[in-house]
Structure formats: structure tokens, C-alpha cells
Amino acid sequence: MKRFQNLILLALVVILVVLPLLLVRAPKPGPDGKTVEIFTGADGQAEDMIGKIVPDYQPWAEPLLEPPSGEIESLLFVPQVALLHPLLIKRNVLPSGGPAPRSCAELARMLEE
Amino acid sequence: MHIMEGFLPVKHAVGWSIASAPFVAYGLRTVNKRIKENPEQRMLLGVATAFTFVLSALKMPSVTGSCSHPTGTGLGAVLFGPAAMAPIGGVVLLFQALLLAHGGLTTLGANIFSMAIVGPFTAFAVYRLARAARLPFGVGIFLAAALGDILTYVTTSVQLALAFPDPAGGFAASFVKFAGIFAVTQIPLAISEGLLTVIVSNALARFTPRELQALKVVEEVRA
Numbered sequence: 001m002k003r004f005q006n007l008i009l010l011a012l013v014v015i016l017v018v019l020p021l022l023l024v025r026a027p028k029p030g031p032d033g034k035t036v037e038i039f040t041g042a043d044g045q046a047e048d049m050i051g052k053i054v055p056d057y058q059p060w061a062e063p064l065l066e067p068p069s070g071e072i073e074s075l076l077f078v079p080q081v082a083l084l085h086p087l088l089i090k091r092n093v094l095p096s097g098g099p100a101p102r103s104c105a106e107l108a109r110m111l112e113e
Numbered sequence: 114m115h116i117m118e119g120f121l122p123v124k125h126a127v128g129w130s131i132a133s134a135p136f137v138a139y140g141l142r143t144v145n146k147r148i149k150e151n152p153e154q155r156m157l158l159g160v161a162t163a164f165t166f167v168l169s170a171l172k173m174p175s176v177t178g179s180c181s182h183p184t185g186t187g188l189g190a191v192l193f194g195p196a197a198m199a200p201i202g203g204v205v206l207l208f209q210a211l212l213l214a215h216g217g218l219t220t221l222g223a224n225i226f227s228m229a230i231v232g233p234f235t236a237f238a239v240y241r242l243a244r245a246a247r248l249p250f251g252v253g254i255f256l257a258a259a260l261g262d263i264l265t266y267v268t269t270s271v272q273l274a275l276a277f278p279d280p281a282g283g284f285a286a287s288f289v290k291f292a293g294i295f296a297v298t299q300i301p302l303a304i305s306e307g308l309l310t311v312i313v314s315n316a317l318a319r320f321t322p323r324e325l326q327a328l329k330v331v332e333e334v335r336a
Contacts, residue, residue, distance in 0.1 A: 060123065
């Protein structure tokens with residue numbers, strides 16, 4: 001049980017993420033022919049709610065750099081994570097001061113020790 | 114929970130920045146002191162920062178048909194104490210404001226207060242209570258991370274309701290509206306955050322048991 005604990009926990013996370021994708025269906029387009037977007041961000045919905053409560057509120061600042069689309073946003077985000085990743089393996093998991101692993105097999109051996 | 118750039122009135126933006134500043138300053142001092150005395154803990158600090166960076170930018174679908182994101186601050190709060198997370202969460206939020214247009218510079222103080230102060234303090238208190246109640250390590254971590262996540266979003270709802278009270282119902286009506294957007298959506302995400310934090314903590318307990326003991330996260334080295 002202990003051995004499989006992390007696998008079971010990870011499976012639960014996957015279920016929690018995948019279930020909504022299967023359960024939530026986009027409602028049919030209304031009479032005005034507009035499709036209703038689903039899985040929009042809650043942060044953005046809060047922004048819309050501000051507009052409903054105080055219709056004349058004008059935001060007084062703009063983001064300095066706004067990714068023009070979701071695609072560009074992932075373009076910026078994914079490399080940051082990818083760059084961080086080897087940094088973590090090198091500096092964090094391995095005993096400090098030792099030589100860096102040259103291969104995956106060597107890394108696995110060092111982690112076992 | 115990221116309040117968008119310019120979406121808090123000037124007074125509120127300034128107020129939350131003033132409220133957050135001492136936490137960030139004190140946290141920075143404790144982190145610097147810790148690194149000086151225990152340079153080997155730099156690595157775990159990196160893990161905690163990376164965890165927050167990734168989780169707080171990860172938009173996940175929820176049963177409500179909306180997407181929201183975890184915060185990732187529970188892990189670092191349990192490892193290094195809640196004060197350390199103010200500057201760490203602050204740096205993460207600054208990156209997101211500058212590079213991803215998540216949140217903003219004018220709302221940085223408010224976002225730090227919810228995600229990098231209230232969330233970590235909640236998580237730390239819950240973890241210590243769970244340990245005092247002799248709950249298992251994993252259960253304590255799970256409760257800490259999940260409740261820290263929820264309280265972060267409650268704080269955001271309070272901040273927005275204070276800034277934009279409902280013309281008819283005032284603060285309370287407005288709070289119900291904002292919490293309505295965040296609360297139900299956040300419940301499955303908070304559970305996911307709890308589970309992910311347990312997974313990472315289990316790995317840390319396995320690979321770096323001595324560090325966890327030195328940080329007083331666990332009492333004895335677990336086999």
C-alpha cells in the first residue's frame with residue numbers, strides 16, 4: 001500500500017481533472033446564435049463580475065506585457081518550466097558536491113544510493 | 114485569485130501593498146538568515162519555489178465548468194514556515210504579472226496578501242495542529258495544502274468585495290457573488306493541490322529525510 005501510495009494519489013488527481021472534462025457539456029447556442037464558452041478562468045469571471053457590480057469602473061493600469069493569445073502564453077510559460085527542471089535535478093535531489101550524472105541510468109543509481 | 118492589473122481602486126491597491134510589505138521584508142530576512150546558516154537547504158527552497166510557480170499558473174478544469182488554479186504555497190509553508198513564503202510567493206506573482214499578465218503590479222500587494230501570506234499561514238497552522246493531534250504525516254500535509262488553497266480564494270473574495278461592495282447589499286452581498294465564482298470551483302482543485310503536495314512531500318521524505326528532520330517537519334527519520 002505504502003509503495004503504491006503516490007501512484008494512487010496521482011491517479012486521483014488525474015480523475016479530478018478528467019472528470020469535469022467528461023461531465024461538463026457546452027450548453028446549446030442560445031437564440032442569438034452565440035455559443036457559450038465553458039472552462040473559462042474564474043479569475044476572468046471575477047473581472048466580469050466587477051463590471052456587473054460597478055458598471056462604470058475603469059481599470060487604471062494595463063499589464064506591461066500581455067501575451068496576445070493563449071498559444072503565446074504557453075510559449076512563454078512552458079520554456080520557463082523546462083529551464084527550471086534540469087536545474088532542480090542537478091541542484092536539489094542529488095547530494096551536493098558530487099559529480100553531475102552523465103546519463104539517466106547514472107542518475108537513477110545516484111538516487112538509489 | 115489573481116486580481117487583474119488595474120482592477121483594484123488606487124486606495125485598496127496601496128493599502129494591500131502596505132499590509133503585505135512587512136511580511137515580505139521579514140520573510141526575506143528569515144530566508145537570508147536560513148540560507149546563510151544552512152546552505153544545503155537552498156535546494157529545498159528551490160523545490161518549494163518551483164512548486165508554487167508551476168501550480169499557481171496551472172489552470173485546471175473544475176466540475177462547475179470553470180477553470181481555476183491551485184496556489185502551491187502549502188508545501189513551502191510547511192517546510193520553511195509561513196514567513197518565508199511571502200517573498201517566495203511574491204517573486205512568483207511578480208513573474209506572473211510581468212511575463213504572463215496574470216495579476217499585475219498595481220494588484221501585487223493584494224495578491225501577495227492572499228496567496229503568499231494568508232494561504233501559507235493557514236497551511237502552517239493546520240499542519241502544526243494536525244501534528245499535535247497525531248494525525249499521519251500525509252493527512253497533515255493534505256489538510257494544510259487544501260485549506261491554505263481555499264483560504265487564499267476566500268481572501269481574494271473579501272478583497273474584491275471590500276473594493277466593490279454591492280450597491281444594494283453592500284459588502285456581504287458582493288462577497289457572496291465573488292465567493293460564488295471561486296468557492297465551488299475551487300473545492301476539487303484544493304483537493305488536487307492537497308494530493309499533489311502529499312506526493313511531493315512523500316518524495317522529499319524519501320530522498321531528503323535528514324533535511325525534513327532538520328526543518329522540524331517530521332520528528333524522526335522515517336525508514
